[in-house]
Amino acid sequence: MGMPITVEIRNSKYEIRKVDLGKDIGKVFEYFREVDEKYSPFKSTSEVGKLNRGEKVSDEMRDILRLAHDLKVETNGYFDIERPDGRIDPSGIVKGWAIKNAADILRKLKYKKFFVDAGGDAEIVGGPWKWGIRNPFNKSQIVKVLSLNNCGIATSGTYERGQHIYNPITKETEIPDIVSLTVIGLNIYEADKFSTPAFAMGKGGIKFIEKQKDLEGYMIDKDGVATMTSGFKRYETGR
């Protein structure tokens, strides 16, 4: 998927053998490699490649397409895996879905305190874990320190990959009024699902998040002013 994956596990009081830890983390990375093979929009052999050539796809791909359709309805069309050129690219939903599955691998192996982070979007298990929100105007800085426990966090922004998020309703490629929208949800799948379509809504996106149950958000506009949902403060922490 072209993004750095980080996994950190904090040992409980039980001694976990280093070799087992290494093997188990290895399983997580192996899973991400599989996902990349199957769902990368850049690989012609992937399920996404097959889909765009009208070839038969797996049941799992069909499940993903169904989830994407449900989300499109939920967000009144702001989440749409169809690109302006007609290509289907489900990356917006695959990433959160994959991170959650990866975290489930570790949960099944009985780990209680860890996170799985793919490009800054993460499933946080146990805690508290200290997490930062990157400054959209200066990548080496953080502008918020959060204390997170058992949740998912995802951010959509224009500053990393340029204007890669477009508004499927108005068909513009510019979302000029906001530069970053961070969503915290019950798990990474829920947070990630809504962060991209909410971002495509521009300044209205944070209000959309406010109206959703079990989601909180922190939006930064092009002038460096942040707007947060009413329950967001519970995640803030002193320096």
Added chain:
Amino acid sequence: MKKFLLSASVIGVFALYSVHLNLGGNENPSVAVKTSNVIGSAFTSSSLQSSSAPSGGYKNGTYIGSVADAFYGNIQVQVTISGGRITNVQFLQFPSDRRTSQMINAQADPILAQEAIQAQSANVSGVTGATASSGAFVQSLSSALQQAS
């Protein structure tokens, strides 16, 4: 007509409520919510900031108003004061058993707290927003290593 009646009665209730508070009806700080701004999309943060605050501003904190009968149901608000000013108002109770009320609910815009972003220093386990592609990372790393050699 129904919408007007509901709006009028809610406005009436709030007018009575703020008069009640201003007369020292309870020990909460006087939250003088301007009645003309309560319902519908006219509820903007700039209007709230211009509402008359006692000298020195309000006391910071979150305050819950009493439950008020708004003809079609109850209304109860929660107000947040920061920096001496109203920064957030939330409806804890709102009439929701009538179609008219539901339409008004749908139109009401939430008022959300804002702040200027500020660089923080902290040791964190992860940073959200970092979606640098691995290609860019490698490119940047090699250019740095080149300078270092």
